Amino acid sequence: MGVARKTKSVSELLDVFGQTDNALSVVELVSKLDQHMNKTTVYRILDRLEDGGQLHSFIGKDGLKWYAKCQKCSSSHHTDLHPHFQCRDCGKSECLNVDISIPSVANHRIDSAELLLVGSCQDCLNQ
Amino acid sequence: MGVARKTKSVSELLDVFGQTDNALSVVELVSKLDQHMNKTTVYRILDRLEDGGQLHSFIGKDGLKWYAKCQKCSSSHHTDLHPHFQCRDCGKSECLNVDISIPSVANHRIDSAELLLVGSCQDCLNQ
């Protein structure tokens, strides 16, 4: 389905994603939008935006959920297969513009893959 | 540090891992060992075993933590870098004996990587 109605909450959330190229954790979004909407609403809108192909999500190294804008994703399937990077120092995550190859595995059907790289980002290396 | 004392609980937990080559979710372990030890104990022993290099862990597609036996891991760093597979039908996870190449990323220092493949396992394909 995705988003059916352009509500104020939806545009506010999209605005936040429009202001950055980084991925955003749900926790961060909920607290950033705390004055504007309920956390349940944040969760539900993120769901719908992912459903509609505007956002994609991944699980960070600590098990928390992150969302980022889609570049080449479609609602049917996410063609924009790319790794994600998470900085162990500052915690920020980002999408990487790198192609990855998914190994084929005997006797398994692979539907999707998620590669998470953990290390130090540029900002944290320079200090 | 790892495990300093060979307690009954530690050997029971290692026994469970000895009986399978699959990865085991913490949730599964806690419920399987429910009659034998407290869940806090399970969490703490798993921590110590990972610390000592006997087990390694990864985060499943739903954000839950999984553990598996180490083959070539050391306590200093896990040299046995391999992807993990999780079946979207039955939920089971396993370590894959496949080498993966970690892309290098400009202006980032990569310390570790985690590749999770999601799809259908052999058992679920055959039914």
Next chain:
DNA sequence: ACTACTTTCGCAACTGAGTTGCAATAAAGA
């Protein structure tokens, strides 16, 4: 075996991310 020391365990209470049900609200089309 006994003692002393230190790690480990159980318990109970807690934290925090994510979910659910339902009544109230607000888009969008007629």
Next chain:
DNA sequence: TCTTTATTGCAACTCAGTTGCGAAAGTAGT
């Protein structure tokens, strides 16, 4: 404007994982 239906807020809940502390059990020394 009216009606329909998606969306929102709220409050309560679920459940994985954590914490503090007193009790129990390894381990080393004698």
